[in-house]
Amino acid sequence: MSVPASVPNLKRSLRRFDIMAISVAAVISFDVIGQIASGGGQAVTWIAVIAVAFLLPYALIFAETGAAFPQEGGPYVWVEVAFGRLAAALTTLFYWVTNPVWLGGSLVFVAAEAWDGFVFPLGSGTVADYAFKLVFIWAAILTAVVSLRRGKWITTTGAGAKVLALAFFTGTAVAYGVQHGFQGLSGAGFAPSGAGFLALVPVLLFAFVGFEAPNAAGDEMLDAQHDVPVAIGVSGAIATCCYLLPVLAILSVAPGGQVTGVGGFMDAARLVFGIYGGWRDPLLTFVAVLFAVALLTQGSAWMIVADRMQAMAAADGGFFTRGLGAFHPRLGTPVRMNLVSGVTATAFMVAAMHLASGDTSSVFGVVLSVAITTLLLSYLAVIPSLLVLRLRHRSVPRPYQVPFGTRGFTVAVVLVYAWILLGSWVALFPGTLEELFGIPYDFRATWSVSRLAFETFTLGTVVLLLAVAAAGYMTQRMRTQPQDDERETGPAR
Numbered sequence: 001m002s003v004p005a006s007v008p009n010l011k012r013s014l015r016r017f018d019i020m021a022i023s024v025a026a027v028i029s030f031d032v033i034g035q036i037a038s039g040g041g042q043a044v045t046w047i048a049v050i051a052v053a054f055l056l057p058y059a060l061i062f063a064e065t066g067a068a069f070p071q072e073g074g075p076y077v078w079v080e081v082a083f084g085r086l087a088a089a090l091t092t093l094f095y096w097v098t099n100p101v102w103l104g105g106s107l108v109f110v111a112a113e114a115w116d117g118f119v120f121p122l123g124s125g126t127v128a129d130y131a132f133k134l135v136f137i138w139a140a141i142l143t144a145v146v147s148l149r150r151g152k153w154i155t156t157t158g159a160g161a162k163v164l165a166l167a168f169f170t171g172t173a174v175a176y177g178v179q180h181g182f183q184g185l186s187g188a189g190f191a192p193s194g195a196g197f198l199a200l201v202p203v204l205l206f207a208f209v210g211f212e213a214p215n216a217a218g219d220e221m222l223d224a225q226h227d228v229p230v231a232i233g234v235s236g237a238i239a240t241c242c243y244l245l246p247v248l249a250i251l252s253v254a255p256g257g258q259v260t261g262v263g264g265f266m267d268a269a270r271l272v273f274g275i276y277g278g279w280r281d282p283l284l285t286f287v288a289v290l291f292a293v294a295l296l297t298q299g300s301a302w303m304i305v306a307d308r309m310q311a312m313a314a315a316d317g318g319f320f321t322r323g324l325g326a327f328h329p330r331l332g333t334p335v336r337m338n339l340v341s342g343v344t345a346t347a348f349m350v351a352a353m354h355l356a357s358g359d360t361s362s363v364f365g366v367v368l369s370v371a372i373t374t375l376l377l378s379y380l381a382v383i384p385s386l387l388v389l390r391l392r393h394r395s396v397p398r399p400y401q402v403p404f405g406t407r408g409f410t411v412a413v414v415l416v417y418a419w420i421l422l423g424s425w426v427a428l429f430p431g432t433l434e435e436l437f438g439i440p441y442d443f444r445a446t447w448s449v450s451r452l453a454f455e456t457f458t459l460g461t462v463v464l465l466l467a468v469a470a471a472g473y474m475t476q477r478m479r480t481q482p483q484d485d486e487r488e489t490g491p492a493r
Contacts, residue, residue, distance in 0.1 A: 007072050007315070007327050010219050013149040016227035019214045022152065023235035025159040025301035027210045028166075028242045030294055031110040032203050034265050035368065036243065037250040039200045041190035044248050046200050049192075051240045054419045055208045057412035059236045060402045062212040063229035064409065065386045068398045070224030073312030074215030074305070075382045080316065082385035082392075086473055089318030093469040094378035096310035097344065098371050101461075103140055103299040104345030105352040105367030108133045111292040114266050118288035125353065133349055140296050141342035144303035147331045148220055151304060158297020163238070165290040166246050169269055173249035176272040182252040195439045199446075202427035205419060206372040207243060209379065211236060216305035216312075220332070229400040266291065303341055304333075311337040319472040321479075365447055366454060370461050373427040377462070379420045387413045428458060 014022075036043050071077045075095060080088035112132050116122040122129045143154045211232045218224050250268040269287055273280045311334030315325025328335045352367050389396075390409050402409040426433060431451070434441035443451045 006219060007312075009329055010072065010327070010332050011147070011149060012220055012222050014152065014214070014217060014221040014227075016223075016231055018152045018156065019221065019227055019231035020235045020238075021156040021159045022214045022301050022304070023211050023231060024238055024242075025155040025162065025294075025297050026213050026305065027208070027235065027239050028159075028162055028298075029207050030162065030165075030265065030291060030298065031106050031368070032207050033243065033246055033250070034267075035203050035365075036200065036207065037247045037265075037268075039196055041185070041251055042192050042196040043200055044244065044251070045190050045192045046197060046204060047240075047244050047247065050201075050204045050208060050419075051244075054205065054416060055236055055240065058208070058416050059211060059232050061383075061386050061409060061412050061416065062215075063232045064398055064400050064402050065389060066212055066215045066218075066228040066232065067225045067400045068396050069389065070215065070218035070221060070228065072217065072219035073309055074218055075212060075378075075385075076216075076309045076312050076316075077218075078389060079381050079385045080318075082388035083381065085316060085318050087381055088316075089313050089473045090466070090469045091378050091381040092309050092313040093319070093465060093472070094374045095382075096306045096341075097465055098375040098378070099299070099302040099306045100341045100345035101348050101367065101374065102371040103303070103341075104133075104137055104347070104349035106371055107140075107295045107299050108136045108345075108349055109352070109367075111136055111295045114288045114291045118266060118270075118284050119292075130353075134346065136292075136296055137299075137345045137349060138342055140299040140303060141338055141345070143297070143300035144307060144341075145331065145333055145335055145338045147333060148217060148304065149332075151300075151333075155297050155301045155304065158294050158301065161290045161297070162294035163242065165287055165294060166242050168287065169265070169272070170245045170249045172275065173253050173268070173272045176275050177252050179275055180253075185252050194437060195434065195441070198426055198433055198439070201419075202372045202376065202423045203368070205423040206368075206375060208239065209375065210302075211239075212382075213302065213305040216308040225397075225399040303338065307334050307337040307341055310334075314476075317476050319469075320475050322476070366449060366457060369427055369430070369447075369454075370458050373424065373458055373462065374465065376420055376424040376427060380417075380424065383413060383417045383420060428462070430454075 036047070039046070065078060066074070069078055069081075076088050076092045079091045112122055112129060115132060116129075122132055143151055146154075214221075214231070215224070215228065221227060246265070249272075250265065253268060253272050266284075266288060269284060273284055273287075276283055310319065311325045311327065313319045313325070314337070315322050319325075324336050324340065325334065326336060327333060348367075387410060390406060402412060404411075430446070431441040431443050433439075443454070447454055
């Protein structure tokens with residue numbers, strides 16, 4: 001078995017705690033907590049179901065594969081070894097582009113909303129609004145540019161800020177409930193329904209994927225073969241608690257029907273922080289700053305890992321020019337790809353600002369759906385590649401193995417893949433399964449835009465990405481002479 005050539009001059013600096021912190025910073029999505037809570041009480045039910053039926057098998061198969069194949073590039077390497085360079089190039093582009101799209105079209109909007117409401121007024125579409133969003137995007141990119149030895153502490157700080165803010169909010173909500181009663185729970189409606197399931201499944205899958213992301217920096221880990229499985233297990237448990245408890249807390253105190261996707265967390269905080277009296281506003285400001293910092297470092301954590309994957313694809317001859325795959329000799333980071341991500345995020349932010357005439361809620365929902373779609377589509381190749389590696393490369397040492405061997409691994413892959421297929425379809429074509437099963441669905445009321453506008457934006461994005469990926473691959477193939485097309489290879493570690 002051969003893998004893409006190793007990147008020279010990389011420094012091994014990621015310990016088990018660092019891997020776990022990057023996972024927590026990347027996976028726990030502040031911006032989707034309100035979106036999940038808007039599903040009502042059954043959101044709690046479906047979080048529990050997906051944590052068991054999806055997250056558990058997902059964590060098992062990625063823990064085994066991440067420990068057995070710890071090369072730099074992570075999922076790019078796995079798909080390349082399993083299905084070839086073209087499939088890996090297409091997959092990696094979808095995986096990578098999710099992050100500048102998400103950073104520029106979702107995270108920055110939620111951060112601006114919180115900053116405008118609780119720290120400093122920005123307005124909508126103003127110079128201050130644009131300035132905040134530009135600073136936010138490029139601060140996230142800058143933290144990905146610095147060496148991982150230093151940058152990991154930025155993501156660790158973000159992970160800590162995220163857990164601190166969620167824990168403080170949850171504790172405050174409990175105190176508020178004790179004082180005023182948990183009135184929201186009585187009408188929350190925890191009984192699951194088909195409509196609630198189809199509305200929540202894409203965003204819940206999006207919330208729980210990404211624990212394999214630190215493997216993109218596999219050659220920068222000190223002991224990937226032993227640290228990856230433990231880090232995935234611990235961060236998976238933390239993520240489940242950080243979604244389940246705050247959503248339950250929001251539902252327990254927020255008046256029915258008033259939880260929104262873009263403002264759910266901070267709106268609920270505004271309500272429950274009333275128990276602090278005169279300290280309410282300063283504490284809200286403090287939590288809003290933590291909120292924005294956590295969102296920024298969440299974006300930077302994904303930039304750190306996704307840019308490495310796309311750089312490895314470029315260096316391997318799968319994306320326009322190998323120059324985009326260059327790692328800075330001193331920083332050890334793919335600076336050129338970082339800059340491409342920054343430009344892409346900025347362009348998407350500007351496009352999103354004009355998507356729904358400044359309606360932040362509409363922009364947030366549609367752009368989040370685009371990010372969910374592109375990320376879930378990338379797993380359509382990543383997940384089966386894990387099974388191919390399991391079956392074709394049995395001789396590769398596996399420090400951790402899924403229970404029941406190949407049979408258990410296969411069952412877990414099939415289960416995870418079924419969830420990914422369902423989530424991808426619902427994200428790309430919302431309302432179609434509801435129509436099939438006779439479930440009422442008002443598209444405009446749900447998305448605040450017409451189906452034509454929604455599908456033009458989402459399907460247009462997917463088609464554009466496929467065209468860019470194909471053009472990038474073919475451009476590199478045509479410019480490379482046959483005698484130079486053989487890449488350097490190294491033994492699997």
